[in-house]
Amino acid sequence: MAKESKMNREGFLKGAIVSIVTLIGAALGLPALPYLAGPALQKSGDQEWIRLGPTSKVELGQPTLFKFKVKTQSGWIVDEQELSAYVLSNDGREFVALSNVCTHLGCRVRWIDDEKTFFCPCHNAVFDKDGKVAAGPPPRPLDKFEIKVQDNTLYIKGG
Ligand code: FES
CATH class of the missing domain: 2.102.10.10 (Rieske [2Fe-2S] iron-sulphur domain)
Incomplete structure (x- = not known):
């Protein structure tokens, strides 16, 4: 019983850490996406x-x-x-x-x-x-x- 409880706690902690790291990554990475992808997505042939x-x-x-x-x-x-x-x-x-x-x-x-x-x-x-x-x-x-x-x-x- 104690062993099963420890496994659940470990699993929960691992899941929580993965979730937090994912959220931090998304918070830092999402604003950079338009900057990184912008030039590649620009249409060529637009003439002024x-x-x-x-x-x-x-x-x-x-x-x-x-x-x-x-x-x-x-x-x-x-x-x-x-x-x-x-x-x-x-x-x-x-x-x-x-x-x-x-x-x-x-x-x-x-x-x-x-x-x-x-x-x-x-x-x-x-x-x-x-x-x-x-x-x-x-x-x-x-x-x-x-x-x-x-x-x-x-x-x-x-x-
Ligand atoms: S480049 Fe050959 S004639 Fe002008």
Whole structure:
């Protein structure tokens, strides 16, 4: 009888200790869960509007280069890249933003004003002013960013 009572007391104490440790662990661990899981649960592909600069910087009829920075996050890894876009407008009201990344293998294109074309030096590709392929191996035109004007300031989405 005494032995049975001792076993019950030991079992009860073990159960109580396990319960207390579990409660302490939960109390300490639960608040940390959103911090630990948050970045991993973030949706990739969420894009925000990126401020380029004033519309007055764009020369009419001439692609104008704007530089901007984009932060990307994959899990806990945050990366910041400096990118560029050429903005073109013929009337100061409608704007088009072209990526300066060649659609062949990703080299940077540059505007050659004398020839009124974009040129990629890696494999001698040529794009016209609207970004269409004029010569060379690129499989498609230069990519376009979604663009908007707000308070005389240009914003693009993407990157
Ligand atoms: S990367 Fe531009 S032509 Fe090849």
